[in-house]
Amino acid sequence: MDSTKGAIKIDQDQTAKILIVDDVPGNILVLAEILYAKYEILIATNGVEALEITAIEQPDLILLDIIMPGMDGYEVCSKIKEEPTSRDIPIIFVTAKNAPWDESKGLEIGAVDFLSKPIRPQIVKARVKTHLELKRQKDELKNSAQRLEQMVFDRTMELQATIKLLSNEVEERRLAEETAVRNARLASLGTLAAGVAHEINSPNNAIGFAVATLTRLWHGFAPHINEYRQQNGDMDICGISMEEAIETISTLVLEVGNNSKRIAAIVTNLKQMTKGDMENLEQKVDINRALTSAVGILDNIIKKHTDHFKMDLKDNLQPVKGNVQQLEQVFINIIQNGLESLPNRDKSVSISTKIDNSKDRPNIVVIVHDEGVGIKNSSMDMITKPFYTTKGDDGGTGLGLSISKTILNNHQGEMNFQSLPGSGTKVIIRLPIEKLVGGSML
Ligand SMILES: Nc1ncnc2c1ncn2[C@@H]1O[C@H](COP(=O)(O)OP(=O)(O)OP(=O)(O)O)[C@@H](O)[C@H]1O
Ligand SMILES: [Mg+2]
Secondary structure: OEEEOOEEEEOOOOOOEEEEEOOOHHHHHHHHHHHOOOOEEEEEOOHHHHHHHHHHHOOOEEEEEOOOOOOOHHHHHHHHHHOOOOOOOOEEEEEOOOOOOOHHHHHHOOOOEEEEOOOOHHHHHHHHHHHHHHHHHHHHHHHHHHHHHHHHHHHHHHHHHHHHHHHHHHHHHHHHHHHHHHHHHHHHHHHHHHHHHHHHHHHHHHHHHHHHHHHHHHHHHHHHHHHHHHHHOOOEEOOEEHHHHHHHHHHHHHHHHHHHHHHHHHHHHHHHHHHHHHOOOOEEEOHHHHHHHHHHHOHHHHHHHOOEEEEEOOOOOOOEEEOHHHHHHHHHHHHHHHHHOOOOOOOEEEEEEEEEOOOOOOEEEEEEEEOOOOOOHHHOOOOOOOOOOOOHHHOOOOOHHHHHHHHHHHOOOEEEEEEEOOOEEEEEEEEEEOOEEOOEEO
16 A cells, blocks of 8 residues: 555556545545455545545545545535536445435435445445446446547538538639630630721721821811901801801811721721730740830830830840730830820839849849829729720720730730829739740740
């Protein structure tokens, strides 16, 4: 025997632990002697000690004396039953002969049985064995219930994960279908647009030619009509005065001319949009040269919009694989947008190029920075959509950025916008540099 916290522990390497609680050591010895051969015995000589040992050792069964100084057996039993960690430990009350014993109270507060003194070894062994077996079965039931609960939980989780996976798949399939339908619609729209563009081109060319001739003739003719009016007095033409009629004809001829030019621009853009894929994208494009060429084409527009046009091109850029005309078209569209955004000629547009090696594949970065009116956050998603324009009155078709985006996509490039309304916009274009082997592109 050895002692822990005043309790004598007889270790017989048995799994079941029995706590004997009694204030009379002689009584403890009687019970311990009966049981120690089969069980691990723990001993407490008062209620407080019994609660401490129960909390630490978690015995499988407690033999509890009722009459003890301080905390009596009923109170110890109630406290053990209050604790969730110990409430399932079976308690057998040990009652003294002739001592007042309230069996129903004992059972009510949670005792499973009682033994009366004098102790009879066979009865003690039998009761202890029975209650330990009952506890073992109860524990097993509890464990299987817990295992079942865990299994149900695991299965529910698995099912939830499967449902999520399935709904993701359904969503992906829905998006793929949507994209396929949209692409098919765009493809047929493209074909339609190309057809319409072609059909519109000839009559519009005729209108353009007719308007040019009309304008020229009218400019020659109008002064004579004016002279006639001044000599012979004004006359009524279709309900308006001759003077008003001369002015109206001048304005209308100009308007027809401008609108014909706008139609021509839309036709050119539509054609550009539809022929995009068919052009040779295998040329070696020198980006600095394409930019310089775009700026050359825009010369008059630059002069019209700003006194501060700047270029800062990095020397010796590696070429990009693609189509020179298409990339020039992108630069023209974006630089022109920058110029058109300027509120006055004091504001600047600057263009720069650089290499960015921070990504998996090196990129050439072109930045077009304007000090223009900027783009509202709420419009950002719209500006690259076909026909979105805020320049309807000035002949904008709203196709510039949409075409540029398609061209850049075909070149594995991208275009991003950073803008502060009122301060200006930075358009950042990235194009991947192709590796060169023996002078030819990979
Ligand atoms: N740098 C910029 N600053 C401010 N707004 C811009 C800028 N670039 C584009 N936008 C806005 O995006 C719209 C769409 O541009 P996009 O180039 O596609 O068409 P557009 O310039 O209106 O017409 P088009 O280019 O066909 O003549 C413009 O109308 C303008 O509102
Ligand atoms: Mg534009």
